[in-house]
Amino acid sequence: MSNYVDDLLKEVAAKNGGESEFQQAVHEVVESLDPVLERHPEYGSAKILERIIEPERVIMFRVPWVDDQNNVQVNRGYRIEMNSAIGPYKGGLRFHPSVTLSILKFLAFEQVFKNALTTLPMGGGKGGSDFDPKGKSDNEVMRFCQAFMGELYRHIGANTDVPAGDIGVGGREIGYLFGAYKKYANEFTGVLTGKGLSWGGSLIRPEATGYGAVYFAAEMLQTRGETLEGKRCLVSGSGNVAQYTVEKLLDLGAVPISLSDSNGYVIDEDGIDRDKLDFVMDLKNVRRGRIREYADKYSNATYSDLDAGADHNPLWNTPADCAFPSATQNEINGVDADNLLENGVHVVAEGANMPTTPEGIDRFVNAGILFGPGKAANAGGVAVSGLEMAQNSMRYNWTRDEVDKRLRIIMRGIHKSCVEAAERFDTPGNYVNGANIAGFLKVADAMVDQGIV
16 A cells, blocks of 8 residues: 555554444455555645545534334434535435444445446445344334434435435335425435335336446346356345346346344345246235245245354355345354355346445455445446436436436446546445545545535
8 A cells, every 4th residue: 555545544443443344344445546646646636535534524413212112212313414526425324223423424435436337426425223123113213314304404305415215215114204304404305215106216227236336246147148048146135226137147147045134134045036036025015024934935045044253154155156135234254255266156236335345345356246236236226226316306207117227327337437447546346445436536536626625
């Protein structure tokens, strides 16, 4: 690393003590940009990286609400408005007990580069709360969402900041949030994405992140003259991203063989077909059950509990061709990466945000496999959010086929940008460097043009 990058990372560590996830995200991006900064010292002179790393605005607020037992509960709400150089802030809301300032800053930082890669005019942001919707009644979720929006509505808008869903925030939560915004702000506008189809939503939005990750994997395979046809694929998670990853893998002839949740995972060597996927969607989206019920339903599948104290996740120690980590951050460590490589996996496309630790990324990059980092591979979700914003502006809805076609074109464009940026800066085939560099250059040039603001 250059002295400039080394000094910058030390400064980030000193200013953001205790924010390990945020520091990890910054470290991964900044290391990739060393060759860019050497060729373009003007970015260093203008302190572009320092300004990208520091959020433009951090909003933190209390969220008091009343549960079904008439007890007052208090949660903490956040919105990180990271960078608006190329458009209004754009990024999801996460409702989960693990939500902290560090996690949301890392997600917002990643979102800046991810959104830039889509070529759509969107800045980066992220938000959420330590509220856990799991086990709550619909009325409790509604009351929390209304209380949360009671503060957030002051800071967002169709041309200012457009949140979406993330972990713990699906169609139900977006509906309650939008209804509260409409009441508080007294306007009907495209201030949230992931809306219902009858009130401003876009077709393909729920599917977009999973579909996009599979499209990106297909583009990577095409560079080696391969397709997904017949490939055995490991998928983690069982939520929105995982479900639609499985669906698109089936569309392209692949054989998905796993799913998981926070308790454990299932391996189905026969493959998860469309009927089995329908069961999972009902289990998770309607009944809100646990993935162990899959093995109760399908006797050829095996279920295993996860050991939180183990040094690896045995899901990733299963023979396969491709892996689609689609659950949460840091779910693949160095040991997991070694196990994947030893078991024949040569394609990894990240459906979740930063699911691979730095040690795991190093293993994949050094092995020369096809590794699609999250900011590129899972950009399909925010890409279709951008398309939803465009449709809202026009007060018009595109057909399912048209949105899917646009998504495929965007993912192909993201892949091309990553490949070209990696080659331009002498690391051909390195999608991590390519994604970081391509996203950074777009944002950095906009910031230079707009002056010191």
